[in-house]
Amino acid sequence: MLVTYIEAIRQAMDEEMDRDKNVVLLGEDVGLLGGAFKVSAGLLDKYGPDRVVDMPISESLIIGSGVGLAVQGMRPILEMQFIDFISCGFDQIVNSAATLRYRHGGQTACPIVIRGPSGGGVHGGLYHSQNPEAWFFHVPGLKIVAPSTAYDAKGLMKAAVRDDDPVIYFENKFLYRRIKEEIPPEEFVVPIGKAALRKEGGDLSVITYGSPVHAVMKAARDMAKEVDIEVIDLRTLLPLDMNAIRASVRKTGKALIVHEARQTGGIGAEIAARIAQECFEDLDGPVMRLGAREAHTPFAPAMEDYVLPNQEKIIEAIRTLAAY
Amino acid sequence: MLVTYIEAIRQAMDEEMDRDKNVVLLGEDVGLLGGAFKVSAGLLDKYGPDRVVDMPISESLIIGSGVGLAVQGMRPILEMQFIDFISCGFDQIVNSAATLRYRHGGQTACPIVIRGPSGGGVHGGLYHSQNPEAWFFHVPGLKIVAPSTAYDAKGLMKAAVRDDDPVIYFENKFLYRRIKEEIPPEEFVVPIGKAALRKEGGDLSVITYGSPVHAVMKAARDMAKEVDIEVIDLRTLLPLDMNAIRASVRKTGKALIVHEARQTGGIGAEIAARIAQECFEDLDGPVMRLGAREAHTPFAPAMEDYVLPNQEKIIEAIRTLAAY
């Protein structure tokens, strides 16, 4: 089956709703419109307004009500029309949902999925380009996934819906319709917590996730004669698959972490810090990072490009590290 | 003048309000009550209800209205009764305030101070013990300070009020009345962006901030015969004083970062990542970190102590690194 990234998400939601009547979808314009990006197209017709719910513009309510549904054994998928608006429901995530089980001494689970389009590169400007995963990475009780392929988009959505803990699912809107991929027609799930080794290599490990995975893979192919790159696509950000990261870095001795989110305080900082400590003896060069520059993601193309990582910057970073 | 940490904050606010009538204080119970911790005791009587404003329980409004005041040239100090409630005003900070100047192409400044009691160790449980600085560290446009002494508490509050950018000021409630210190009677300001070298040493750098500074200093004294520790108190978290950090690590060759906030995704991760990259050649041991364990800060004393860094864990971490 040849599917786009966005269709993969739609299929996963559809199949999970079909499989389990406790799965419901709540969000702004998810029903009548089928979502701002049409990710839920057709679901209202199929499952009706009790399970595909057009919500008022109230992100805090959307997430909070998801917690109430979850306590009742439902498995709500909660859409942020753009992931940027997650800031408006922040408290309900980090305090209400993330501590639900903990503060009840394990009496309940909190099987909610919070999802929405993230990322830049589409001239979305300051409020339609954000990559806010690091905020949630600092919060125990949450899980975070960020698929880069249609296969993973589908498989991780299924895993997220079936997971009993709150999962924040970062969709990458740049990839929505830009990648198209053959995926198996039969049911599959991609487990939360396992990175994918996208390419084996002996010289240098690039650890990445989300949309830069594709630029990194291209760099790895294009630079094949220069340097033998190993590419790890994290897929899950919390918990980190440190086994995969350590194994790779121990082999190559060099690590570059690439993500689109701002470099300072990004998830790459934690990964770099862990590598620097846990693989200290194995390192043949400094752990390097490439994230967005320290600015908001601006609208005008030249500035956006200046701020975000791109093919060129990735190649440059790889060369610098390889030359070390 | 012998003052407590909390009194130092009160004095700074008082003096700044006295100096500049554009300085106003908004928060819940800051007026009639003088603040839940009495940090604004007496200010309502002195400056009246137009400048010391008892706000409704609306954190988003408190911060948002601060932005409106700032655009009008006022310099609002915005209190969160506990810093934990900052999650309820999150969007107004990261989107409304942090991008105000940027999205207006430099037309305006945003001189607001957001402050409140943070930190654990007082059996405050999940919602009165938080250290959420890392969330804001990932947001350009903001500045962050976290004083550990009465002197800095006063001097940094003055700097924050006079700063034209949004400053988040993390008070440490554990220190409020536990430290008492001689401070100069005359006016002084502690510049934002400069770390303090609390103790010189040749063997190992401990980089820290907030309440652990005191435990680290005690360890440095107690372990003086074992290891010669250099202690850097960051004071400002954003921007980081990398000059101070680099200089110290280049000298000692070993770095331990200690903070009370959760280790994963904490500010220590960024510091470690930068040291690991920028001081790669200088390191005689892995960059190590000590932050809170990966849990919320629980109520029961043994669990709280298990989660948070303490004297014992600091000593242990120093020993491990020193022995490297």
Add this chain to the structure above:
Amino acid sequence: MTEQKDRELYYWLRLIREFEDRISAMDKQGKLMGGVYSGKGQEAVTVGFCHDLRWDDWIFPLHRDLGAFLVKGADPRRLMAQIFGKRDGFAKGKDSYLHGGDLGNGIFGATSMLAATLPVAAGMAFKFKIRKEDRVAIAFFGEGASSRGDVHEAMNFAGVHKLPVVFVCENNFYAYSTPNELQFGVDNVADRAAGYGFKGEVVNGNDLHAVMATARKAIDRARKGEGPTLVECKTYRYHGHSEHDRADYRTEEEVITWESRDPMILWEVYLEKKKYDVEAIRNETAERVRKAVDDAVAFAEGSPAPEGPEAMEDLYAMPIDTEAR
């Protein structure tokens, strides 16, 4: 009402009172840690709303609603253990006071973030509605908390779908030190219901008869699918915001005035008018509640304090591979 019910209601009022008093006393003696928020004086609200609920209805208590826990069926011994931060508390010591709910009895544990439970209650009520269950969710909040955006978002949603939820505003005239006139520009929070398309009612929150009558109407309406109600109960807390608060922001006269409207005393007057032997009832009930609270305290004292590493439990329902991390 039957004599039995009359007496039972009296029992609950007194049990809560005894529980609150004991906690305050223990706090004074330094036996408790953390914040202690006495609901003394507000007992009629929680008794009135929780007494006739069914086991599978849900309540979302505010930080002062220890009474709601008790009346809805929480084991007093476990509640006391929770206040002690012990392992037998609903939160297993992870947090104290009312942050750990007793989910088996339909009691939700709130975070500290005021009014953050209202969206949760609305979501749960949405489930009752779509599954056609005739259950109700009761969401308590203070008049101070009414200023928070979450209240608005929840009420608006409840109005759109006519959800089986009752919003109960306990207006005790102060939010910490902040009086109503600095909290909102209206006389009654209940007036806001009209803006959401449902009914608002104001009731004397110290009058158990009145509270019960209003609660019954609102709960019936919800059960029948007729939508939410916002009930505002005017009441008063005798103590400060927390036990540390001397509450200098109010006058002694005001406190005395409210003490003269004490819900328990009013109920005794009612029992008297019904010609029961009030003296006997009072003594007998006092003895019962003393025993119940003694028992709870003894249990809580005997309950083990959690050990350090237990802090790492209950974070995830599907545990993550900590080895891998």
Add this chain to the structure above:
Amino acid sequence: MTEQKDRELYYWLRLIREFEDRISAMDKQGKLMGGVYSGKGQEAVTVGFCHDLRWDDWIFPLHRDLGAFLVKGADPRRLMAQIFGKRDGFAKGKDSYLHGGDLGNGIFGATSMLAATLPVAAGMAFKFKIRKEDRVAIAFFGEGASSRGDVHEAMNFAGVHKLPVVFVCENNFYAYSTPNELQFGVDNVADRAAGYGFKGEVVNGNDLHAVMATARKAIDRARKGEGPTLVECKTYRYHGHSEHDRADYRTEEEVITWESRDPMILWEVYLEKKKYDVEAIRNETAERVRKAVDDAVAFAEGSPAPEGPEAMEDLYAMPIDTEAR
């Protein structure tokens, strides 16, 4: 009203219309990037509220209120440059559309987060009040945005202090695809004002006379310190939510009904009844606005695109030492 003012108002309606139409056309031609939100059909609201404001009053436009920018005094050329993402935009290309305000003219640039401007407007109005300035803040928001908590928090605060702010709800019956009956459980958003202690008014937002009369009353009230007003303008957007939206969720019949209430046509009828030479006015105005928009487009096209490193400017007013970092 004087003939001059009658004509001037017509000019503004048409200028906005021309501006919107041109932007839509350019968007179709692929000349624009990012989201384009046409306010075509809603011009009477922004003209009615902004025309008689003073220069030092403030407005907080919503994403569809390009007209508010123009009427309040923003240079059309800079506004167009902003929509092009050029350096001469108010945002210097940092963001497009209405995110960069023109602060020198009292026009605040909103984030995308709907209704997040309302607390900001309330805060500014608080300053007007404590400094005893007879200025007003006008905060526009959609009926969809009315569901957000920030609306409640801002209105509540404005009610407590009787702030000089006017809340203007542009109810165009849809929030993206979401119809009013899924957005709230009442007929009028304006009904909520009562719950905050101030006046709410509903007005035909396509009728410039009606809007101006209501605006005047509300603004006067604010200036005199009599507190806020919530004005709900019933209106309609002809286009989809953004130019990408085909708006299948509504009927052609409905669109036509509203086009028959077009604010510009209504105003022409008025001019006719006043016995002006409408044909002449129409032609002359059409020419004027065409020129103004041509000029703006030419300026915007000629304005330099920001270069990459400019992205690092305007983050801090007191720059941080990037060397040190």
